[in-house]
Structure formats: C-alpha cells, structure tokens
Amino acid sequence: MIRGFRGATxxxxxxxxxxxxxxxxxLDEMVSKNAIVPEDVVQVLISATPDLTKTFPAKALRVFREDWTYVPVMCMQELSIEGGLPKCIRVMLTARTDLAQQDIHHVYHEEAIKLRPDLKEEHQ
Known part of the structure; x- marks a missing residue:
C-alpha cells in the first residue's frame, strides 16, 4: 500500500x-518513526513559505542522507495566506508501507505543532 507521511517545522x-x-x-524523525527506507519512497514534496529564500529545504536530504540519492524530491513555494504560519517548511512523503493509516506517525516540530493540534499526543 502507498501512504502519505506528513511533517512540518x-x-x-x-x-x-x-x-x-x-x-x-x-525528516529523520519521520523516517525513523515510520521505518521508511529509500527503496520504498515514491516521492518527497517539500514546500517552504515565501519568507524562506536562502536555500532549498530538500538540500537536507542530499546533505544528511547519502542513501537517498535516487529518491525523487521536489521543492515548491507554500501559499502565502494571511495569518499563515511564517518560516514554515512542510513535507509530504509518499511511500510503500504496511502501516495502517492510523498507525502512521506524522511529525510536527517547533511552531508547526500548531498546524495539527489534534495530533498533539504524538509530539510528546
């Protein structure tokens, strides 16, 4: 089964x-908590708010994870919404997994925890 794994920071x-x-x-927490291996990853989509302009967040995969060389990764700009969370990086990673949807660990760090208060217990 292919599932989506979400994260934000x-x-x-x-x-x-x-x-x-x-x-x-x-990304490290998303990968470790969900036992994701590069061969199972379909794609990684990473967005950043318009106020983040110094680098591509996807560079983190290339710098810290040499084994992810062949994983398709794409960066894009997040929508600029009034009242939206500033300086935010979001990830949608899709991968093959045997995990049931309710067993997936989505990862929210720093101020991004506010995006999904319903998952608060997972962040503790």
Missing part, C-alpha cells in the same frame, strides 16, 4: 544552516 531565521538542520531533523 519552522525556523526562527531565514538562514541556510537553520533551514537545512530543521528539515533534516523533521
């Missing part, structure tokens, strides 16, 4: 190092 500054490290931490 925020940074405090529009700095390359912060963007890459925050994205890597979120």
């Amino acid at each position: 925020t940074v405090t500054e529009n700095e390359e190092k912060q963007i890459i490290e925050a994205t890597a931490a979120m």
Whole structure:
C-alpha cells in the first residue's frame, strides 16, 4: 500500500544552516518513526513559505542522507495566506508501507505543532 507521511517545522531565521538542520531533523524523525527506507519512497514534496529564500529545504536530504540519492524530491513555494504560519517548511512523503493509516506517525516540530493540534499526543 502507498501512504502519505506528513511533517512540518519552522525556523526562527531565514538562514541556510537553520533551514537545512530543521528539515533534516523533521525528516529523520519521520523516517525513523515510520521505518521508511529509500527503496520504498515514491516521492518527497517539500514546500517552504515565501519568507524562506536562502536555500532549498530538500538540500537536507542530499546533505544528511547519502542513501537517498535516487529518491525523487521536489521543492515548491507554500501559499502565502494571511495569518499563515511564517518560516514554515512542510513535507509530504509518499511511500510503500504496511502501516495502517492510523498507525502512521506524522511529525510536527517547533511552531508547526500548531498546524495539527489534534495530533498533539504524538509530539510528546
């Protein structure tokens, strides 16, 4: 079965190092909590809010995960919505898995926890 795995995080500054490290931490947790291996990944879509311009968040996969060389990754700009969460990076990773939908661990770090308060217990 192919399922979607969601994640989001925020940074405090529009700095390359912060963007890459925050994205890597979120992706690492998504991968470890859901036992995802590169061969099972269909694609990784990463969006960033318009206020993040110093680097591509997808660079985190290429810098910290050499075994993900052949995984298709795409970055895009998140919609600019009034009142939206600033300096936010979001991920939609699709992969083959045996996990039931309710057993998937979606990962929200920093201020992005506000995006899914219904998953609060998963963040503790």
